Amino acid sequence: MLAKRIIPCLDIKDGRTVKGINFKNLRDAGDPVALAARYAQEGADELVFLDISATEQRRRTLQTLVLNVAKALDIPFTVGGGIASLEDAHRVLKNGADKVAINSAAVKTPDLINTLAAEFGNQCIVVAIDAKQVDHQWKVHLVGGKEPTDLDLFQWAQEVEQRGAGEILFTSMDHDGTKNGFACSALAALSKKVRLPIIASGGAGNIDHFIEVFQEGNADAALAASVFHFDEISIPELKQNLKNNHLQIRL
Amino acid sequence: MKVAVIDYGAGNVKSVSIALDRLGVANVLTDDPQQIRSASHVIFPGQGTAGMAMQKLKSKELDRLLPTLKQPVLGICLGLQLLFEHTDEGFVAGLGIIKGQVKRFEGALKIPQMGWNQLTSLNGPLFEGIASGTYMYLVHSYYAPIVPETTGVAFYGLDYSVAVQKDNFYGVQFHPEKSGKAGRCLLQNFLKLR
Numbered sequence: 124m125l126a127k128r129i130i131p132c133l134d135i136k137d138g139r140t141v142k143g144i145n146f147k148n149l150r151d152a153g154d155p156v157a158l159a160a161r162y163a164q165e166g167a168d169e170l171v172f173l174d175i176s177a178t179e180q181r182r183r184t185l186q187t188l189v190l191n192v193a194k195a196l197d198i199p200f201t202v203g204g205g206i207a208s209l210e211d212a213h214r215v216l217k218n219g220a221d222k223v224a225i226n227s228a229a230v231k232t233p234d235l236i237n238t239l240a241a242e243f244g245n246q247c248i249v250v251a252i253d254a255k256q257v258d259h260q261w262k263v264h265l266v267g268g269k270e271p272t273d274l275d276l277f278q279w280a281q282e283v284e285q286r287g288a289g290e291i292l293f294t295s296m297d298h299d300g301t302k303n304g305f306a307c308s309a310l311a312a313l314s315k316k317v318r319l320p321i322i323a324s325g326g327a328g329n330i331d332h333f334i335e336v337f338q339e340g341n342a343d344a345a346l347a348a349s350v351f352h353f354d355e356i357s358i359p360e361l362k363q364n365l366k367n368n369h370l371q372i373r374l
Numbered sequence: 375m376k377v378a379v380i381d382y383g384a385g386n387v388k389s390v391s392i393a394l395d396r397l398g399v400a401n402v403l404t405d406d407p408q409q410i411r412s413a414s415h416v417i418f419p420g421q422g423t424a425g426m427a428m429q430k431l432k433s434k435e436l437d438r439l440l441p442t443l444k445q446p447v448l449g450i451c452l453g454l455q456l457l458f459e460h461t462d463e464g465f466v467a468g469l470g471i472i473k474g475q476v477k478r479f480e481g482a483l484k485i486p487q488m489g490w491n492q493l494t495s496l497n498g499p500l501f502e503g504i505a506s507g508t509y510m511y512l513v514h515s516y517y518a519p520i521v522p523e524t525t526g527v528a529f530y531g532l533d534y535s536v537a538v539q540k541d542n543f544y545g546v547q548f549h550p551e552k553s554g555k556a557g558r559c560l561l562q563n564f565l566k567l568r
Contacts, residue, residue: 125530126490126509163554168490193392199511199552219388221552244422246486246513247386289486289513320488343484373490373509 126373127337127365128168128344129358130322131351133158135204136176138184142352152352155188156195162351163198165358168373170196171224171292171346174204182211186218193219201249203292207232212239216247224292226251227265230272230279233286240287249322250288252279254309255296261309268296276309277316284317291317292346294324302328302350310340322346330356330364337370375565377401378413382430387419390450393551397558399565405434415445415565420452424476424516425464427452441471446567447543454538454545455518463516471543474521483531486515491536491548495527498539500546500563508556510548512536518547542567 133155134141142152152158159170172192174185189202202215203224212223229236229250239248253268254261254276261276280291293313295306305326313321320343323336327347336342350356359374366372377394381387381403394401394417402409410416418440420427431437440447449457456468461476468476479485490509493501517534520527526537528547538545544564550557 124492125487126492128489193389194396197393197396197552197554197558199549216386217388219386219392221386221389242422243386245515246488290488318483318485320484320486343489 124371126168126371127342128322129166129333129362130169130171130344130346131162131167131358132171132173132324132346132348134348135172135174135185135188138176138188141175142349156191159192159200160195162358163196166362166374167198167358169198169344170200172200172202172204173224174202182214186214189215189218189220203249203251208235209238209242212243212247216243222247222249222290224249224251226253229283230263230265230274233282236283236286236288240289245287245289248288249290249292250283251292251294252276252283253294253296264296268299277313280313280317280319284319288319290320290322292322292324295326298326299324301326304328304332305336305340305342305345307335307340310336310342314341320344327356330361333361333365334368334370337365338368375399375414376412377415377417377565378410379403380410380416380418380436381405382421382427382434387421389549389551390417390419393558393561397561397565405430405436407434407436407439410436410439411443413445415567416440416443416447417450418447418453418456419450420454420456422452423464424452424455424461424468425466427456428466428468437469441469444542446564448564449543449545450551451512451514451547451549454535454547455516457538457540457543457545458518461516472521472523472538472540472545474519476516476518478516479531481531486513487530488513490553491528491530493526493528493536493548495524496537497525498537499567500537500539500544500560501526502563503559504556504563510536510546510550510553510556510560512548514547518545
């Protein structure tokens with residue numbers, strides 16, 4: 124049976140891991156390669172690296188980082204943050220990343236999804252969607268949730284699927300940073316609208332939240348950052364608990 | 375020992391090369407028939423879509439070379455699927471080393487299947503030291519049927535071939551280069567073949 128996946132997310136700024144809450148009060152958390160290797164050792168099923176740096180140097184540092192991560196890791200990893208063209212994606216994939224995540228660029232230029240899928244295959248293309256509820260409707264937001272759009276989450280997810288994405292990474296801005304649990308009802312609804320695998324993100328605070336997101340939210344994978352970075356949840360303990368709750372888990 | 379990793383520039387084969395580096399094995403990414411013919415082992419990861427892959431192989435006449443190779447050959451992911459006669463992905467003919475037809479997953483399944491799945495009914499030298507129930511990482515929308523050459527089975531809506539072997543031709547649907555310790559063990563087993 125296919126296992127549910129646990130995915131730690133590492134925020135990267137200028138080649139270093141940073142820890143913070145909602146991109147605020149960032150502090151250096153060390154070498155991303157060493158942290159990634161530790162998570163892999165502890166049983167992470169996959170990793171996501173999100174580049175949040177905005178300097179001119181970002182391309183080169185990111186490229187070096189991707190190659191170093193690829194050399195150190197023997198589990199799959201996704202790289203996102205600022206990927207806006209075929210060239211950006213190619214640079215990340217040729218250095219050993221398994222998938223690229225695109226977010227704002229996909230909304231601004233939806234054809235980018237088709238282009239990337241045709242070039243590298245759907246399996247490489249993760250479309251990240253940030254959304255929150257506005258008047259009880261889930262609306263897609265850009266730039267880490269700051270810029271609202273008129274796009275409906277579910278319609279956009281269907282379009283993304285039709286255009287050839289291989290996976291959706293859905294972050295609920297309403298839940299992100301709250302530690303009150305994932306957006307389970309929206310996730311369950313999303314799973315009915317599209318047939319793509321869905322990574323749930325935003326809201327992880329304790330082990331029960333992960334059980335809920337798989338049992339009620341019907342997610343295929345759960346992503347979290349701070350609960351892992353701040354050692355609030357250990358991956359081996361989490362995975363054992365999920366297994367005890369009759370979820371399919373790779374131990 | 376020198377491993378040729380077939381690369382026609384349509385995606386990520388770097389991970390395979392890095393995994394071989396990690397094992398201390400000399401390897402070259404190539405689409406050159408001479409380098410492929412003279413390698414001790416050949417790995418065919420398959421990149422992009424089936425139609426595009428066959429087209430790239432044909433442009434270098436590798437579609438005719440590959441079935442004549444005598445050294446151990448390992449197809450990974452699409453590389454396994456193209457060992458078969460035909461695939462429904464783009465409705466193209468494969469290399470025809472193994473009889474059968476690759477089909478698309480159907481029903482109420484998420485497509486692609488993405489993540490870690492368990493292997494069962496394991497057979498043959500590739501799985502030395504790898505227990506039934508071991509998880510490997512895979513990503514695919516099309517699957518190979520169970521055939522006499524099946525040496526490993528996984529379940530996703532139905533049982534399908536996750537590993538095959540015919541003579542010196544081996545195929546695995548999962549990515550050993552991305553499957554942690556178990557994947558490393560499989561690659562080592564392949565490299566031990568003569």
